[in-house]
Amino acid sequence: MKGTVNEKGPESDVVISSRVRLARNLKDYPFPFKMNKEQQNEVLNIIKDSVLNDNDPLLKDIKYYGISSLNPVERQALVEKHLISRELAESQKESGILLSSGEKVCIMINEEDHLRLQCIFPGMQIDKAWDLCNSMDSMLEKKVKFAFDDHYGYLTCCPTNLGTGIRASAMIHLPALVMTGYIKGVLDACGKLGVAVRGRYGENSEASGNIFQISNQMTLGLTEEEIITHITNVTFQIIEQERALRNELYKQNPIRFEDKVFRSLGVFSNARTISTEESLKLLSDVRLGVDMGIIKNISMDTLNEIMLLIQPANLQKYARKLLNPAERDVMRAEVIRLKLSQNGQPTKGD
Amino acid sequence: MLCQFCQKRIATVHFTQVVNGNKVEMYLCEQCAKEKGQFSFGSPFGFNDFFPAIMELNQGPSYSAVKSNVQVCEKCGMSYEEFQRVGKLGCSNCYTLFGELLKPLLKRLHGNTQHSGKVPENVSRNINTSKEIEALQELLNKAVQREEYEKAAEIRDKIRALERDKGK
Numbered sequence: 451m452k453g454t455v456n457e458k459g460p461e462s463d464v465v466i467s468s469r470v471r472l473a474r475n476l477k478d479y480p481f482p483f484k485m486n487k488e489q490q491n492e493v494l495n496i497i498k499d500s501v502l503n504d505n506d507p508l509l510k511d512i513k514y515y516g517i518s519s520l521n522p523v524e525r526q527a528l529v530e531k532h533l534i535s536r537e538l539a540e541s542q543k544e545s546g547i548l549l550s551s552g553e554k555v556c557i558m559i560n561e562e563d564h565l566r567l568q569c570i571f572p573g574m575q576i577d578k579a580w581d582l583c584n585s586m587d588s589m590l591e592k593k594v595k596f597a598f599d600d601h602y603g604y605l606t607c608c609p610t611n612l613g614t615g616i617r618a619s620a621m622i623h624l625p626a627l628v629m630t631g632y633i634k635g636v637l638d639a640c641g642k643l644g645v646a647v648r649g650r651y652g653e654n655s656e657a658s659g660n661i662f663q664i665s666n667q668m669t670l671g672l673t674e675e676e677i678i679t680h681i682t683n684v685t686f687q688i689i690e691q692e693r694a695l696r697n698e699l700y701k702q703n704p705i706r707f708e709d710k711v712f713r714s715l716g717v718f719s720n721a722r723t724i725s726t727e728e729s730l731k732l733l734s735d736v737r738l739g740v741d742m743g744i745i746k747n748i749s750m751d752t753l754n755e756i757m758l759l760i761q762p763a764n765l766q767k768y769a770r771k772l773l774n775p776a777e778r779d780v781m782r783a784e785v786i787r788l789k790l791s792q793n794g795q796p797t798k799g800d
Numbered sequence: 801m802l803c804q805f806c807q808k809r810i811a812t813v814h815f816t817q818v819v820n821g822n823k824v825e826m827y828l829c830e831q832c833a834k835e836k837g838q839f840s841f842g843s844p845f846g847f848n849d850f851f852p853a854i855m856e857l858n859q860g861p862s863y864s865a866v867k868s869n870v871q872v873c874e875k876c877g878m879s880y881e882e883f884q885r886v887g888k889l890g891c892s893n894c895y896t897l898f899g900e901l902l903k904p905l906l907k908r909l910h911g912n913t914q915h916s917g918k919v920p921e922n923v924s925r926n927i928n929t930s931k932e933i934e935a936l937q938e939l940l941n942k943a944v945q946r947e948e949y950e951k952a953a954e955i956r957d958k959i960r961a962l963e964r965d966k967g968k
Contacts, residue, residue, distance in 0.1 A: 480876040480891035562888070584918070591920045597892040598923050600930070602906075603915025605895055607888045609902060610909055614917040644911075671912025 459573015462750065463741040464689045466621040466661065469532070470579040470678075471568040472587055473606045473615035477595040481607035482543060482560045490544035490560055497559050500593040501548050508586055511551040517541055523772070526763030532570070532621075534558055555586065562607050563615075565590075574685065576618050580678050603670065613670030618681045622688065625660040625738045626695035636688060644668050645684050659730030659757075664688070696742060711739035719790050723779040729760045729786065752793035759785050803829035831877075873897050933962050 459465070475481055479493050498514050517525065517538060525539040534547055538561045545560035558566040567586055569579040590596075597605040603613040611617070627633040640647045648663045664685055666677050700707045714735030718724075724732075737753050739745035758764050760782050766773050769781050803811045809829035872879045878890030880898055889895060895902070906913045919927060936959050943952040 475892070477892065481889065483886075483888065484876040484878065484890040587918075588921070591922070595922070596920055598920055599892070599895060599915075600923075600927055601914060602895055603917060603919075605889075605892045609887075609889065609906060612906065613910065613915045616917075668910045668912075670906060670910035671914060671916060673917045677917075 459571060459575050461574035461689055462572065464622055464624070464692050465574040465685070466623060466754075467532075467570055467572055468574055468576040468579050468618075468620050469568060469570045470576060470583045470616065470618045471566055472583050473563040473604065473611045473617075474565040474567065474587070474590075475597040475605060475607070476564050477597045479564065482545075482562065482564060483607065485543075485560075487544060493564050494544050494546060494559050496594060497557070497565060498546070498548070500590060501557065504589075504593075506589060508582075508589065512548050512555065512557075513551070514546055514548050516546045518544075523763050523766050527761075527767050530761040530764050531758065533568075535561060535566075537561060555582070563611070574620060574682075574689070576620060576678055576682050576685070580616075580618065580674065584674070610667075611669050614672070614674050614677065616669055616674050616677055617665050618678050619663050619665035620681070620685045621661060621663050622685065622692075623659075623661050623734065623737060623741075624688070624692050625734050626699055627688075627692050628660045629699065630695055632691070632695065636691065640664065640684065643680075643684055645681060658727060660734040661730075696738070700742065708739075708744055711735050711742075711744050715739065715745060718786060721783045721786070723776075724783045724786070725779055726760060726762060726782070729782060730757075733757060733760070748790065749793055752789055756786055756789050759789070803827065803832050805829075805832040929962050929965060933959055936962070 459468070476493055476496065479485060479489055482490065482493075485493065501509055501512060502514060520528075525534070528534045528547070529536055529539045531553070533549065533553060533556045535558065538545055538547070538558050541561070543560050545558070547559065548557040549555070554570055556568045556570070558568070567583055567590075569582040569586070571579045571582075599605055604615040606612050606615050624633060624636075627636055637647050644667050646665050646667045648665075649658060649661075664681065666681050669677070672680075714732045718729070718732040718736055721729075733753065733756065736745065736748065737750075740748055740750060740753060759768050762778060765778055765782055765785065768785060773781055803809050805828050809831065811827035811829055871881075873890055873894045875893040876890035878894050880901060883889060883894070883898065889898070903913050936955050940952055940955040940959065943949075943955060
């Protein structure tokens with residue numbers, strides 16, 4: 451499966467991917483945590499059938515996977531790809547996902563809400579992700595009745611999603627803001643603007659590898675377009691700040707900047723055993739080097755592929771066997787070396 | 801874990817009650833919790849009196865207006881106390897049942913309580929009808945005030961027709 455993250459999109463020097471998700475519930479059923487097994491199965495089948503038995507081109511390459519039919523490594527691999535939540539991966543409920551072949555569309559069934567419709571695009575394309583989500587939602591509403599209230603809008607299990615049920619987000623790489631400590635100011639400003647900034651795995655996670663997820667907090671009282679515009683504007687502000695700082699840092703001391711990047715590349719491409727944490731840290735420096743045109747013979751595609759493969763579950767999937775942490779560290783170093791040597795060609799147009 | 805009250809069903813609700821200043825905690829099944837919930841709102845000083853303070857919701861008349869209502873959702877068995885604990889609602893009906901209690905929380909979360917985004921197509925038709933009925937109702941009142949009874953009867957028939965449509 452070649453995922454979204456392996457494609458390049460606009461502003462890809464800072465923005466890794468964009469995502470929009472809509473929370474929806476069926477009108478005639480309680481929310482998932484209040485359903486019995488029978489109801490869970492009914493909801494699962496209603497949603498599955500309304501998506502799979504449709505000739506619409508939007509839905510044609512979508513496949514269903516039951517969560518219970520996936521082994522723990524496969525589930526964790528989907529979490530690492532940001533396609534499903536940890537909550538769904540660990541779910542004891544009758545739940546599943548509808549996943550498109552390009553992994554642009556992923557619908558979680560019976561997570562916190564009956565449906566979590568997600569669209570993921572590479573680079574800065576929140577508007578495109580919303581367009582696709584909106585079309586899919588409109589198509590689904592012809593077949594199923596969503597829980598909707600004239601006053602509150604779309605009803606969701608958690609009141610934090612009430613109204614539009616929308617969460618629009620961008621995954622962004624901010625090494626210069628972190629290096630200079632200006633990230634604190636960005637986080638404060640975002641908080642005041644009603645924008646949440648989290649570590650790369652969403653709720654309750656640390657920012658690893660200088661990668662952050664920025665998303666709207668409010669879902670009620672604004673239109674979807676207002677929310678999309680707001681989060682897009684804030685993200686562009688951050689992109690500009692990050693770019694300006696990168697250039698400033700380079701200008702101040704090019705040798706030190708290049709030294710940092712190439713030292714990291716040296717360890718990254720020669721290590722014989724390496725942890726996830728360390729590899730993400732080094733990967734951030736290497737990515738910065740590639741984005742700045744300092745490292746010329748590594749493509750962003752290769753880095754994106756490595757970023758995915760070095761995470762524990764995807765690494766074990768790649769190796770086709772279960773590995774203990776020490777074995778994983780060795781395997782991780784091996785995969786990094788292999789991928790860098792396979793794709794050590796200059797990027798197109800370089 | 802079995803329900804500490806009936807000892808028959810699985811306990812799914814963590815029930816807290818303050819009796820004479822002492823906090824009593826129990827793990828109950830939904831059914832017993834529901835029954836307990838109904839008992840407690842009759843008592844002069846039940847746990848219901850505390851949660852608005854905890855949730856900072858005690859803001860004027862909206863709370864006292866609902867206080868005497870049923871505290872457990874008949875559709876899914878959710879109590880307001882459970883909502884406070886898990887931060888989630890159980891079903892669509894909970895929003896109707898706990899609506900007034902939720903409003904201050906929604907205001908804090910979103911700065912707003914009125915949805916202004918997308919409306920499902922089948923619902924938007926109904927909303928338009930509702931708005932039309934509202935407008936006609938106003939015209940009807942005016943017609944009655946002016947004692948234009950023939951006109952009033954006409955408007956009344958229009959409203960009835962729209963209401964029939966909406967019910968479909």
